[in-house]
Amino acid sequence: MTSDRKIIIPGEVIVKGNDFLPGEGTEKRGDEIVALKFGLAEESNKLVKVIPLSGTYLPRRGNVVIGKVESVNFNGWSIDIGAGENAFLSLTEVPRYVNKDGLEEVMDVGDMVVAKIWTINKRGIDLSIKSRGLGKIDEGIILKVNSNKVPRIIGKEGSMIKMIKDETKCNITVGQNGLIWIKGNKIEDELYSKKAILFVAEKSFVSGLTDEVKKWFEEQKK
C-alpha cells in the first residue's frame, strides 16, 4: 500500500498478505485485511485502520466531551453527549459537600458541562470532572460541528486550535463529540473565533489546511 490515504468502503480489501495487523474498523479474513467502515484507510507501523468520514460520534475512554444535563437523579446527573446513549456523572465527582436535596444547585437541567469519559461498559458511560479544565460551563458560546471533523480542528499536535486561540484571544475547549466551547473577553472575539472554526470545519478535506487558515486570518485583518 502506498503511503497516501485512500477512501475505502465496507467489504473492500485494503491490503493483502500477512505482514499487516488489522486495526480499528478493519477485520482479517484469510490473508486479507478488509474494511468494515466507510472512510480513509491509513497504515502506520504495519497497523491498518479506517478513519471514518461521516456518521455519529462513537464514545471512547479518555475522550473529553461537552454535554448537556438531561436530568438530575438522586446520586448524579444524566448527560447527553451526542452518543447513542446518555452518560452518567456521579455526585462523588463533585469535590465539595453537596446536600442530597440540592443537586440542582450544582448543575441543573440544561446546563452544559465539560467532562472526561471515565469508563464505558455494558451498563453505560460514566463521566468524570476531577481534572483541570473540566466542570460546568458558566459563560461563553457553544457550537456544534460533525464529530469526524474534530481532529482537523485540533490539528497536528494542537497546531490548528493553538493558532485560532492566539489569533482570536479566546479560550477554546474542543469536545471529541463535536461540541466546542469558546470563551473570550468580548463577544466580538467569540464570534470571530466561531467563524474561524466553521471555516476549518467546512474546509476539512483540503490538504495543507493550516496554511489556508493562516491566509484566511490575514484576509480578515484587512
Next chain:
Amino acid sequence: MTFKREDGRKVDEIRPISAKVGIIPNADGSAMWQSGKTIAIAAVYGPKEHHPRNQRDPEKGTLRFNYNMLSFSVTDRIRPGPSRRSTEISKISEWALAPVVMLEDFPNMVVDVHVHMIQADAGTRCAGINAAAMALAHAGIPMKNMVSSIAVGKLDKTVVVDVNKHEEDYEEGEGSTDIPITMTPDGKITHIQLDGKITKEQLMEAIEMAKKATKEIYEVQKKALKEIGK
C-alpha cells in the same frame, strides 16, 4: 435468443443506473438510487437510543427499516401512509440488510433506515435496498460487506434481468415471474423472493444473471461512495 424487449434492451442488460451519496444534510447517512425510471432515496439515523424501551435488545442492536411509497410516485395517486405492501417490503428489506450490518457493535441501540420512493417503475424494493446499503455505509455503521439488489424476471419462457413496470404486467404465454435477489459482491445471497412459476434450471439461470447484474450495481455504489470523500 430472439426474445425482444420493448425498450430494446438485451435479456441480460440492466436499465441505466445512477447513484448519489449525501443528499440529506440532516441525516447521519443518506443516498439516492436511480434505476431507469425508479428513484429511491434513503436516510439513515443512528445508532441512537432505542424507544420504546421494551423493544431493546441488550445482546445486539436493532435495525428498523421503513419503506414508503410517496403518493405521486405512480401515475394513479396512491393513498399515502403505511399499507400491507409497504409493511411487508420494510420487513423484507430489513432482513436483506441485517446479515451484513454488524449489529452486535451497538447493543441497546437502534439504527433507523427510511426509504422513500419518489418515482416508481417496478423494482422498487431493489432500488430501496441499494440506496439503503449506501446510506448505511455513509452513516459510518460497521458492515461486513455491501449489498446490491436486482429483480430478475421470467417473461413467458425467457429469463430477463431488471424488469420494468410494463414487463412486469406481461401476460402472454406463461405470464411474468418476478424474482428480486439481493447479494453481496462475493455472490452470497441475503434475500430472494419468487412470485410465480419457474423451473429449477431457470431459477439457477436467474441467479447467475443476478450475480452478473449485482456486480455492475456494486461498482456504481462504490463509485458514488468514493466520490463523496473527495
